[in-house]
Amino acid sequence: xxxxxxxxxxxxxxxxxxxxxxxxxxxxxxxxxxxxxxxxxxxxxxxxxxxxxxxxxxxxxxxxxxxxxxxxxxxxxxxxxxxxxxxxxxxxxxxxxxxxxxxxxxxxxxxxxxxxxxxxxxxxxxxxxxxxxxxxxxxxxxxxxxxxxxxxxxxxxxxxxxxxxxxxxxxxxxxxxxxxxxxxxxxxxxxxxxxxxxxxxxxxxxxxxxxxxxxxxxxxxxxxxxxxxxxxxxxxxxxxxxxxxxxxxxxxxx
Numbered sequence: 494x495x496x497x498x499x500x501x502x503x504x505x506x507x508x509x510x511x512x513x514x515x516x517x518x519x520x521x522x523x524x525x526x527x528x529x530x531x532x533x534x535x536x537x538x539x540x541x542x543x544x545x546x547x548x549x550x551x552x553x554x555x556x557x558x559x560x561x562x563x564x565x566x567x568x569x570x571x572x573x574x575x576x577x578x579x580x581x582x583x584x585x586x587x588x589x590x591x592x593x594x595x596x597x598x599x600x601x602x603x604x605x606x607x608x609x610x611x612x613x614x615x616x617x618x619x620x621x622x623x624x625x626x627x628x629x630x631x632x633x634x635x636x637x638x639x640x641x642x643x644x645x646x647x648x649x650x651x652x653x654x655x656x657x658x659x660x661x662x663x664x665x666x667x668x669x670x671x672x673x674x675x676x677x678x679x680x681x682x683x684x685x686x687x688x689x690x691x692x693x694x695x696x697x698x699x700x701x702x703x704x705x706x707x708x709x710x711x712x713x714x715x716x717x718x719x720x721x722x723x724x725x726x727x728x729x730x731x732x733x734x735x736x737x738x739x740x741x742x743x744x745x746x747x
Contacts, residue, residue: 531610540616543589552736559737563680564592566730566741577601580646585638586653590617594624597631607636638665648673654681658708663718670722676745677724683740684709719744
């Protein structure tokens, strides 16, 4: 699922885990709100951003550039590691297939891609078919992160954790790490005092449909969660464009 710190309209889910009945109900309501957004207005907006369409404003164009930097960095890392044909991948929160489609084209053994939004999944499937990718190499399903199961060589989750506050994001890191045999690759909006200030200023001038539940995460907490699941940092990259900041980290099983 696409996400960015500066999208003025995207709502944010509060994540995984247990808690009281009231907390669970609130969590479910927020998740449903995110799903509804990406099935309607959000789908239209992000499908346009993650395409070649010229019908985007400068902010959206820069988000497109920034997200592509993150995708390109992941693909470059995986190509350097090699042996893609023998590896299985999980693209958790695949959106319209920005990563999973080129990964399959590079020769990945198999890619299981999923997203909370059925509209995103349908569009990703359409793009994959248009690209001529074999059905057995790349599969799509509709699922939230919490419901993902199975075992994969590498699990990847890009620009999705903006929908999770710190504790829930850390819990999700542990969950996704439990599905990975070899590597876990994640990206998130990093917390820095400057970015926090910019986000705070933005909240003083909300648009007519602006929501502010977008979360910046502390890298130390994400890495500690990965360590608790038996993973250590392998490489990292901070990918930036105006209105886009994404900390990308690859973890390997220790």
